[in-house]
Amino acid sequence: MIETWLTRTLGIDLPILGAPMGGRAGGELAGAVSRAGGLGMLGAARYTTPEWIAAESAVVRDTGLPFGVGLMTWSLGESAQHAALLDAAIEAKPALISLSFGDPAPYVEKIHAAGVPVLSQINTIEDLRIVEAAGVDAVAAQGTEAGGHTGRIGTLPLLQEVLEATNLPVLAAGGIGTGRGLAAVIAAGAEGAIVGTALLASPETTGPDYARDRLIAAGSADTVYTSVFDQARNQPWPTRWGGRALTNAFTRKYHNSDAGHAMLSGAYDPADPDLGVVYAGEAAGLVTESLPAAQVVERMAAQAEVLLRRFR
Template sequence: MTIRTWLTDRFGLTVPVVGAPMAGVGAGRLAAAVSRAGALGMIGVSGAVTPAWIEEQAGEAAAAGRPYGIGLIAWTLARDPAKLDAVLAARPALVSVSFGPYAEHLGKLRAAGIVVVTQAGTTEEAVAAERAGVDAVVARGGEGGGHGRNEVATLPLLQSVLDAVRVPVLAAGGIATARGLAAVLAAGAEGAWVGTAFMGCAETVLPPAAAERVLAAAETDTAYGRVFDVAQRLDWPPEYGGRALRNAFFERWKGHEEELATHEAAPAEIAAAREAGDYETACVYAGQAVGMVRERRTAADVVAGFADAEHLLNRFR
């Protein structure tokens, strides 16, 4: 692939794609596989993992001999600052700090020579991120899986953010094939931030029963809300709900979050379901592109598919 952007030039990539940091899905093995294939793999760090886990997974990602990244959840760092220390010690090429008070961490990361980005769900958030000193902004539309805002879809958000900031912009939310990559590159993005498309990969840490749900899901099978956060007593800021595969537990409690917050059995119910592989109760975070994830593939296959964006972009030359 001969497409060159800020993203490919900065990290020596052959395909302008970042494998989004998906906590509970993407660890060191997936990050290494994505990077080895010519994109930029990332490790997703949840609030539950330890600094030792970060060190272990970063070592596995680094063993590929290619640049990789780590994604941090800003609101979790105050209670466990050692996670940031572990990331600084690992020296990944890129770190994403999103969802909460991220700006206070930028100085340390940039001083270590690490490229720093944050995910923005509105143009206002993107402008604030540029002012805070990020190296690039991820314009994340509401179609995306996992946590984030749901106010604006990817395409209108991307257009607005590109007009509003001068730093490089990556597009996230609903991008799963070369067609989506070509679309955001044509609009002016420096690359795509892709999560759900990699959820069917053999290199994920997704439990088999959860992976089966992903492969069977249609594009209309996701839902957005705070049900699973409330059930698990997770302190996600309320503006950042989660997009997950719709299931019986979600349908039961949607619109009844206040009641769910006082339902004493909910956390144990979710935990037991996850242990049992019961994903009619436990959640699987995924975006609206999930309907295009139909079979088990390797990360290299997924990255290679994105390379076809070049042919689509060349149609008008």
């Protein structure tokens, strides 16, 4: 067993968080990760609803196991409707709330008042100072290899920089797709890993079938860091965060083009794998089959344990 701050604090067996992935991680995936001994997390996208959070947390709560909810910090301040997502997350009584992409200061006290610890994924050392000042309980260094929205610094350089710069517990996110990656970040001093892409071919994920199939077919070079899908889908992400997605006909045509919103939204088609988005990270090359999420998590932890034992 790999015991870390993460496993002790959450009372879980494995130092693995199932990534909060908007549009892909609901109660079924979160429940499978928690059943395997990690902590499954619901991904509450900007466009989701309080009702979705309530319904999906009811699914995972049926396992009787702890789970987490992840929200997009920058979008919570957009309107009362967006702020209501945080209230729904707190009402779901999660073991952890993750507030990523933005300054969590306005929200941390409210979450702590409910007795829930707060984690923030960060992309730069400046982000570390912001979330430390906000009073979060832990940070995750999220590298540019990660699927979905992320920053521009690689996981290992960022992780080393953050570990040197803080006394907070630090997790790693981005590119961790097997026990080798998990062992590497734990040996470096991380308390655990947030794993997203490695779970995305699993049957418990939501989203179109083609998303699982395309991921299995993709190699590690088949991703692009882009904001064309945000523009096409009218998602007003601050420009510092792009999203890592699988390349397809849409990205080949429009990434780095000067096409405006009207053209991008006209061309975007979520029903068509060549014109829709599949957010996924560089760990895509490590995903070669559709395995139940529990198997992915258990296998990763077991391999890391063997590797870490080599040095005892």
